[in-house]
Amino acid sequence: MFKQFIDICTKGVHRYQAWLRRVHQWLEDHFRLRKFLLPAIILGIMIGLVINTRMVPKITRFPDSALGTAQQVGGQNGAANITLQSRQYNQNQQFMVISMSLSGTTAQVVDPEFIHFKVSTMVPQGVRYELLPLANNNFILVLKHLKPGYQGIQIIVTSKQPNIQALQQQASSQSSGAESSSSSSYKPAVASSKATFVINERKGFIDNKLQARSRTDYAVDSLKKSIVGERKSIKQQDKLIAAYKNQIIADRHEEDSAAQDSQYQVSDS
Structure with a gap:
């Protein structure tokens, strides 16, 4: 061997x-x-x-804005949280769909009409964008003519919502006749703060199967999701109400039982 x-x-x-x-x-x-x-x-x-x-796509030196992380916009004048929910890019058809949501942080209701968006690319391109307000203060940004090599996208969100509390104070002072000539020209301050989101060019969110859709399609989908969310909320509320009723019944039984037991107690003489 x-x-x-x-x-x-x-x-x-x-x-x-x-x-x-x-x-x-x-x-x-x-x-x-x-x-x-x-x-x-x-x-x-x-x-x-x-x-x-x-x-390999070149990117900016600025870090990406994390999905699901809220930024505050508006300051004290109707402060609101705006969140970047998703982004998808069809490289072949050269368009990007960005989903964002808005929620108020104070008792004052946020009016979407006062929310303004500004979009720019790191490498200048003839990019056009369309803003689609949806149900429940959700927004869709559609960026068109976005060619590969843009390196990064910056989205600046500002709020021009007036301070309702300041308006009420002004109306109250005018009705009392105590305002001065200088205060008669008073204009309520509007938001000066802004939220900035950065989306760097990456392969991770390229989806060449992404289809261009109309405003109506986005609105219908948003309404469907809103209805599903409301139904879930109603079911959750029904469960809480049922649990509360059961607790009330249990408390009443306990009170009745305690009252009956007290009738048979022997007092010490």
Whole structure:
């Protein structure tokens, strides 16, 4: 068995030597090609690195805004939280769909008409955007003519909602006749704070199957989701009401039982 192993090793060495001789003979016969072989390999590696670098999207130095993280906009003048919910990009058709939601942080109701959006790209492009207000203060931003290589998108959201409390105070002072001539021209302050969202160019949210949709389609989907959410909320409220009723019944039984037991208690004389 050991002899067979030696024979196998010997045959392998002979084959390897024969292959080396053929390679050496080929290099001797193709001397000029041998001179260019190493530079050609280096050039091929460099071209591959350049192509790979070109294929990877360049991004800005600013970090991406996290999905589901709210930013406050509006300050004391009808403060609201605005949240980046999702973003999808169809690279072939060159459009992006961005979903955002708005929620008030005070008792004052936030009017979507006072919320303003400004969109810009790191690499200037002729990008057009359409803002679609939906149910429950949800928004869809559709960016059109967004070509690959934009590197990053910046969305600035500002609120111009007036301070209702200041308006009420002004009306009260006017009705009492105590306002001065300078206060008669008083204008309630509007929001000066803004929320800024950054979306860097990445392959992770490219979806070339994403279909362009109409305003009506987005509105219908938003209403359906709103209805489903309301139904879930109603079911949850019904469960809480049922649990509350059961607790009331249990408390009444306990009170009745305690009252009956007190009738049979023997007083100490």
